Amino acid sequence: MSLSIIESCVNCFACEPVCPSEAIYEAKPHFLINSKKCTECEGDFADPQCATICPIEGAILNALGEAINPPGSLTGIPPEKMAEAMAELQAH
Numbered sequence: 001m002s003l004s005i006i007e008s009c010v011n012c013f014a015c016e017p018v019c020p021s022e023a024i025y026e027a028k029p030h031f032l033i034n035s036k037k038c039t040e041c042e043g044d045f046a047d048p049q050c051a052t053i054c055p056i057e058g059a060i061l062n063a064l065g066e067a068i069n070p071p072g073s074l075t076g077i078p079p080e081k082m083a084e085a086m087a088e089l090q091a092h
Contacts, residue, residue, distance in 0.1 A: 001063050002035035003048055008059045015050035015060075024050060 002023075005015070009030035016024045016031060021044075023037035033050075040063070041048045051060045051068040057075070058067040071079040 001040055001042075002038040003033050003040055003050065003063070003068070004035075004061045004065075005031050005033055005050075005059060006061060008056055010056055010059075012055060014053045014055065018049040018053055020044040020049065 005024070007030055011026070011030055013026075016026065020041060021037045021039045023034045023039075024031055025034060048060070048068065054060050054069060055074065057069050057071050057073060060068045062068055071082070075082070077085075
């Protein structure tokens with residue numbers, strides 16, 4: 001059982017200091033989680049602390065490979081609306 005951080009991580013340093021098991025470390029090109037240390041915060045917190053503070057949707061995955069903060073969960077903008085808006089911006 002372990003969370004993982006993927007390439008959409010922007011190295012904002014928000015997650016690393018809040019990890020109670022000190023499983024998050026800086027690597028290139030983004031932060032990573034040591035799977036042997038990660039406890040998903042079980043026994044310490046109700047929710048994984050890295051995911052509660054991460055500002056990037058989809059950057060942290062659960063053990064099943066699913067985004068803990070899926071697209072639209074932090075911004076409140078449904079993914080299809082975001083795609084439409086981005087397409088419109090790129091057209092101008």
